Amino acid sequence: MSDQPIPPQAERAQTTGSAVELLQQARAHERAGAMTEAVQCYQAAIDRADQDGQRGVLAEALRRLGVVHHHRDQPVLARGLCQRSFQAATEIGDVVLAAEALNALAGFDFEGGLIEAAREKFYQALELGGASPELRGRTEQNLGILANIQGGLIEALTHYQRSLEAFESAGDERGCAIAYHNLGMVSADRDLWDDADRYFRLSFEIAQRIGDIHLQGLGLLNHSEVHIARQRYDQARQNAETALGIFDQLGPKLDKADAYKVIGRVYRETGRHALAESRLRSAIDLAVSTGSILSEAEADREMALLYQSMGRNQEALRLLNAAHRLFGRLDARVDLVDVSTKVGRLEETYLAVVRDWGQSIESSDSYTFGHCERVAGYAVALAGELGLDEQQRTTIRIGAYLHDLGKVRIPHEILNKPGGLTPEEFRVIKMHPVWGLELLATVEFPWDIKPIIRWHHEKHDGSGYPDRLRGEEIPINAQIICIVDVFDALTTTRSYRPAMSRGEAFLKMEESRGWWRPDVYQAFLRSVNRVAEAA
Ligand SMILES: [Fe+2]
Numbered sequence: 001m002s003d004q005p006i007p008p009q010a011e012r013a014q015t016t017g018s019a020v021e022l023l024q025q026a027r028a029h030e031r032a033g034a035m036t037e038a039v040q041c042y043q044a045a046i047d048r049a050d051q052d053g054q055r056g057v058l059a060e061a062l063r064r065l066g067v068v069h070h071h072r073d074q075p076v077l078a079r080g081l082c083q084r085s086f087q088a089a090t091e092i093g094d095v096v097l098a099a100e101a102l103n104a105l106a107g108f109d110f111e112g113g114l115i116e117a118a119r120e121k122f123y124q125a126l127e128l129g130g131a132s133p134e135l136r137g138r139t140e141q142n143l144g145i146l147a148n149i150q151g152g153l154i155e156a157l158t159h160y161q162r163s164l165e166a167f168e169s170a171g172d173e174r175g176c177a178i179a180y181h182n183l184g185m186v187s188a189d190r191d192l193w194d195d196a197d198r199y200f201r202l203s204f205e206i207a208q209r210i211g212d213i214h215l216q217g218l219g220l221l222n223h224s225e226v227h228i229a230r231q232r233y234d235q236a237r238q239n240a241e242t243a244l245g246i247f248d249q250l251g252p253k254l255d256k257a258d259a260y261k262v263i264g265r266v267y268r269e270t271g272r273h274a275l276a277e278s279r280l281r282s283a284i285d286l287a288v289s290t291g292s293i294l295s296e297a298e299a300d301r302e303m304a305l306l307y308q309s310m311g312r313n314q315e316a317l318r319l320l321n322a323a324h325r326l327f328g329r330l331d332a333r334v335d336l337v338d339v340s341t342k343v344g345r346l347e348e349t350y351l352a353v354v355r356d357w358g359q360s361i362e363s364s365d366s367y368t369f370g371h372c373e374r375v376a377g378y379a380v381a382l383a384g385e386l387g388l389d390e391q392q393r394t395t396i397r398i399g400a401y402l403h404d405l406g407k408v409r410i411p412h413e414i415l416n417k418p419g420g421l422t423p424e425e426f427r428v429i430k431m432h433p434v435w436g437l438e439l440l441a442t443v444e445f446p447w448d449i450k451p452i453i454r455w456h457h458e459k460h461d462g463s464g465y466p467d468r469l470r471g472e473e474i475p476i477n478a479q480i481i482c483i484v485d486v487f488d489a490l491t492t493t494r495s496y497r498p499a500m501s502r503g504e505a506f507l508k509m510e511e512s513r514g515w516w517r518p519d520v521y522q523a524f525l526r527s528v529n530r531v532a533e534a535a
Pocket residue numbers: 403404432456457
């Protein structure tokens with residue numbers, strides 16, 4: 001889904017006069033992309049308007065030239081021109097032009113990361129120029145976008161609704177279509193599917209009536225998100241393919257990437273894996289070619305979900321790591337996106353894939369079903385008892401799911417052997433921490449779980465494996481997994497013995513307390529009882 005709300009379009013009525021002609025020429029050049037000529041004409045319009053005392057035209061030309069310079073990465077020049085525009089408009093008491101200048105300055109603040117300053121100026125612009133419905137429509141829309149990227153969905157909804165009312169009273173149909181579209185997006189984000197359906201339909205009808213093809217394509221594509229949520233897969237795919245056809249004609253690669261992503265999701269949800277993979281691959285390639293971090297990260301995440309559903313967990317994690325790195329580079333202001341919500345959703349996906357993978361390891365060892373999930377539960381409780389922070393708790397949870405990953409390489413008959421193991425068989429078992437690390441060699445995690453995997457069988461008294469570390473050499477995360485791993489092994493049925501009661505397990509562990517750091521051992525006893533009470 002293209003998550004960006006559509007920014008407003010700058011249009012304003014003209015007056016007459018020679019400075020006006022220059023201004024019109026400048027705008028024509030700008031629309032045609034002839035920026036050097038546009039800058040010259042704006043400058044000439046400014047000079048002429050200044051001579052002739054046409055303050056209104058002066059204010060307008062100053063602002064427009066300011067915006068051009070802003071797009072040409074000349075922020076100081078841009079700001080200076082818009083401030084002069086504000087002064088010129090204020091001198092003649094043209095509140096609408098003054099508000100337009102404020103609106104432009106607020107936009108610069110916003111893109112420069114000065115969110116509060118931007119909000120303040122948008123409100124000032126509303127107060128000054130609110131009588132002009134066009135200006136009100138665009139300013140409310142900007143405030144909506146601002147709220148949206150900060151996760152304030154209800155606030156965004158209110159602003160978009162106000163912008164809709166303003167565009168309606170201005171008779172601006174395109175403005176209305178954009179407002180309906182943005183209302184559809186926010187409603188979908190809030191899972192208000194009926195509303196979203198209705199808004200997207202209204203937006204599309206208007207876009208069709210006024211012949212705005214691009215807006216039709218965006219509307220179809222984003223509406224397909226609602227179709228997917230409601231499992232109307234055929235409708236979703238038809239919409240996205242029509243949108244793709246439109247974008248093919250118009251040529252914006254980024255929109256095409258989003259269309260491929262939606263089509264890929266439909267194929268994934270309907271179990272057509274090969275088609276899903278090829279469409280999502282196109283989405284990723286297109287996103288990479290446009291340099292859009294957001295689009296690439298989202299496409300990576302969708303592909304990871306496909307790999308997860310195919311049991312290709314290693315590949316899924318590799319993509320999720322890539323997406324995680326990309327999200328770290330996202331800039332909410334530039335990408336118009338609520339980054340924290342997106343990162344939260346990505347981390348949820350991450351945990352789901354890791355949990356899946358952990359469970360698939362268990363399936364080769366019929367006696368350990370649910371082991372990883374329980375170890376994760378005990379370990380996170382123990383980490384909390386030891387006062388470890390959120391980041392460390394997440395590391396421990398993921399490490400818990402994957403700590404025995406290397407067991408997939410242990411032959412089934414050794415893993416499930418009833419009775420004692422020969423020394424040779426035990427030597428094979430002791431390889432699993434090293435094999436686990438080998439399996440993860442190509443996966444770069446945002447959380448450092450490798451010490452857990454390698455050292456979760458190391459013991460404080462130096463009697464563990466594979467590296468015979470002792471004391472403080474063993475990282476705390478590995479000690480935590482070690483102790484709860486032993487506890488879960490003792491309290492569940494194994495191929496070689498029945499489950500012990502908790503009391504028996506505690507006695508058994510008391511005999512071996514030299515295996516763990518004393519504070520870890522004590523904290524374990526406190527926390528495990530709490531987990532028992534909660535269970
Ligand atoms: Fe293990």
